[in-house]
């Protein structure tokens with residue numbers, strides 16, 4: 161008789177965004193004429209760049225021609241894309257990698273969830289609190305997190321690193337030694353970043369205690385300040401202790417198109433076992449490649465036109481971020497983020513809980529955001545607004561918020 165993976169039964173209730181969607185639906189069913197504006201979910205709204213869709217069209221035509229048709233993609237991804245990544249995302253920042261350290265995937269969510277496959281269940285993970293929920297939930301699914309303690313809103317076997325106002329929303333080195341450390345900068349949900357010296361401290365720490373850092377750089381394109389590292393491999397020694405995950409979702413609008421990549425350097429070893437080889441084995445066995453058409457679209461992101469157009473998209477969102485930040489500040493809110501990230505993290509007024517503030521915004525401003533507590537206990541009392549809306553909606557939403 162079959163048995164299920166009982167770890168799934170330990171996962172707490174419904175996913176944050178399902179709860180938000182449900183509340184939104186309920187509100188709409190009562191207030192049918194309400195014009196709700198969502199600055200909640202982290203999805204992009206601008207269409208793909210012309211250079212990208214042109215490359216896709218061309219690739220579609222190639223697929224309909226016997227002489228240029230492509231079947232399964234190479235296991236690591238097409239070399240044209242891995243070369244473009246190496247040249248544009250790493251070499252120009254002084255980071256050299258071998259092409260076979262780059263693994264093309266269908267996005268950062270799957271990679272950050274799947275990477276746990278190559279680690280023993282016995283590893284103890286450390287995560288930022290608040291955190292992008294995928295890291296914790298996927299570890300819980302594989303049985304690495306212990307039990308969920310509902311009253312504390314925590315897992316019994318996870319090291320939580322609070323990211324609070326007091327720590328500038330960055331984690332401090334944990335007192336208890338972790339085996340795997342998840343870091344995400346620029347951060348979702350807080351929009352915080354750390355500079356290169358601070359990241360170097362994490363690399364030094366990981367090397368000292370023998371931990372592996374999973375570095376999620378999905379928002380790298382939003383970095384505007386000079387001393388913020390774009391890749392963890394800008395830090396000395398990082399290739400021996402870190403895996404980096406990247407996405408085409410937020411820099412080029414591929415949320416629905418699906419493309420990402422992960423770097424597992426050959427230097428990253430446990431004894432004489434290479435993590436790169438384990439990931440190659442996993443990737444080749446459980447994944448059959450991102451589509452050729454999409455990898456061609458990804459290559460086009462690095463073309464001259466692609467770079468210009470995607471840069472404009474990021475600038476558009478960052479102007480939204482500026483508007484949100486400045487309007488909130490002028491209305492007396494304490495907020496941070498929005499400088500190197502498309503997320504603004506605001507303190508709820510008058511000691512309201514995150515969900516109380518959610519309800520207030522929904523009812524009084526018809527604006528939907530994301531309660532900070534949904535990202536972890538240290539997110540309580542905070543609220544996330546995203547810069548991914550249209551300019552018009554962003555301005556209208558802030559006008560309404562200011563009137564509350």
Ligand SMILES: Cc1ncc(COP(=O)(O)O)c(C=O)c1O
Nearest residue numbers: 202267268269292348378407409
């Ligand atoms: C921190 C972080 N990592 C990964 C992802 C998912 O990226 P992708 O669309 O490439 O799966 C997101 C999406 O919101 C994110 O916020």
